[in-house]
Amino acid sequence: MSVRSCVALACLVAPAVAVAAPGRVLVADSDPELVHAIESSLAPWRLTVVADPAAGDPAERAARANARFAVWREGSVLVVLDRDLGTTERRPARSGALGPVDAAAAALTVKTMMRLPPPPPLVEPSSPPPLVTPAVVVTSPPPPVARGASLRISAELGGRVEDRDRGAPGMRVRGALLVRPWADRGWRFGALIDGGPSAEVKGAGFEGTWNDLAAIALASWSTPIGSQFSIEPAIGVGVAYRVLDGTVGQAAQHDSEVDTRALASLAVRRSFGTFSIAAALSGETTPGTSTYTKEQGMSEAVIFEPPRIALALTVGVAVDLGR
Numbered sequence: 001m002s003v004r005s006c007v008a009l010a011c012l013v014a015p016a017v018a019v020a021a022p023g024r025v026l027v028a029d030s031d032p033e034l035v036h037a038i039e040s041s042l043a044p045w046r047l048t049v050v051a052d053p054a055a056g057d058p059a060e061r062a063a064r065a066n067a068r069f070a071v072w073r074e075g076s077v078l079v080v081l082d083r084d085l086g087t088t089e090r091r092p093a094r095s096g097a098l099g100p101v102d103a104a105a106a107a108l109t110v111k112t113m114m115r116l117p118p119p120p121p122l123v124e125p126s127s128p129p130p131l132v133t134p135a136v137v138v139t140s141p142p143p144p145v146a147r148g149a150s151l152r153i154s155a156e157l158g159g160r161v162e163d164r165d166r167g168a169p170g171m172r173v174r175g176a177l178l179v180r181p182w183a184d185r186g187w188r189f190g191a192l193i194d195g196g197p198s199a200e201v202k203g204a205g206f207e208g209t210w211n212d213l214a215a216i217a218l219a220s221w222s223t224p225i226g227s228q229f230s231i232e233p234a235i236g237v238g239v240a241y242r243v244l245d246g247t248v249g250q251a252a253q254h255d256s257e258v259d260t261r262a263l264a265s266l267a268v269r270r271s272f273g274t275f276s277i278a279a280a281l282s283g284e285t286t287p288g289t290s291t292y293t294k295e296q297g298m299s300e301a302v303i304f305e306p307p308r309i310a311l312a313l314t315v316g317v318a319v320d321l322g323r
Contacts, residue, residue: 024048024067025114028058033098037107038071044119059083071110074273075320077227078106080113089113090227096183150322152178152188156280158314160196162307172196172312176218186222191215192236192263201246204294204301206253208246212306214261214284215239222269232267232278240286242306248294259288274320282312 025042027035030053039049050065059081062070070081078093091109094102154176159169178190194216198209216238222230240261245254265282289308293300 024050024065025069025071026050026052026058026062026065026067028052028054028061028070028072031098031103033100033103034106037098037100037103038110041104041107041111042116045116046120069114075271076224078109078113080110082114092224092227094184102184150180150183150320152176152180152190152318152320154178154278154316154318156278156314156316158280158312160310160312162310170196170199172314174314174316178218178220188218188220188222190218191238192218201244201304204248204303206246206248206292206294206303208244208253210242210244210304210306212240212242212286214241214263216261216263218263228271230269230271232269234263234265234267236263237261238263242289244292244304248303255292257290259286261286269318276318276320277315278318279315280313282314283309284312285309 025038025047027038027049029035029051032051035049035051042049050067052061052065054061058070058072058079062068062081062083068082068084070079070083072079073093073095074090076093076095078091079088081088091113093106093109098106154174156172156174156176158172158174160172161169172194173196174192174194176190176192178188180186180188192215194214196211198211201208201210216236218234218236220232220234222232224230238261239258241256241258243254243256247253261284263282263284265280267278267280269276269278286306286308289306291305292303294303295301
């Protein structure tokens with residue numbers, strides 16, 4: 001073979017080597033729409049797409065499948081692992097089952113995070129291209145995709161400052177149960193229970209305690225900020241059960257009442273997969289509050305004025321089931 005022929009052959013081979021296909025891509029997701037969209041998006045690179053929705057560490061499964069890339073979702077976060085470079089990138093994405101439009105958008109994000117070289121050039125028409133299509137290897141039947149509601153269980157602890165000055169803020173404990181009916185929307189609906197220890201009351205010869213317990217129907221909305229944070233405003237209305245218990249002189253006194261309570265809050269949440277932590281500032285009002293008094297001669301003496309307006313700052317933890 002002449003020197004000129006060798007040089008010409010090297011010129012033809014060099015571009016093909018520069019754009020060699022990176023190999024296999026493991027998609028560890030149970031959504032067939034997303035797998036199909038990734039397969040179509042990566043078709044120009046002639047990659048082998050391996051769908052493996054089984055449980056387990058995606059990085060370990062990618063190593064077993066000899067795949068350079070691994071793609072999966074963690075809730076509403078899309079993750080791409082490049083085993084050759086040892087890098088992991090994350091981007092916000094929709095959780096749950098995806099429609100064709102959302103799946104195509106997610107596949108485009110995957111292609112961007114993979115940072116692929118330009119695709120190989122097409123073979124000249126005079127030489128028919130080999131019939132090469134991305135192969136989808138299903139290692140196990142995909143489990144049913146969760147399309148139903150998800151459930152959030154949360155517990156909070158904090159302090160409350162009231163419009164009636166009683167010194168230090170009162171401690172509050174809250175528990176909430178919220179349902180997210182639609183996987184692709186931020187609405188949650190449920191109930192919140194709010195309570196705390198009794199406060200000491202002294203006045204007009206009365207000595208005792210006062211306490212309130214509230215049950216509130218709640219609606220909230222989650223707005224993602226980045227891949228791990230979210231802002232969650234909420235409003236609610238319910239009832240408050242209040243009890244004044246003690247003695248006036250030697251006589252026991254027990255008063256209780258039920259009134260309407262309204263609440264509005266704003267929380268900032270940090271997610272760690274299924275678990276999350278949040279700090280919330282809330283305002284509440286009990287407009288129907290009545291003042292406790294006792295007759296004293298020709299007038300009435302004030303025993304206690306329950307708060308009508310209060311602000312509470314709480315921190316808490318939550319777990320999301322069925323994400």
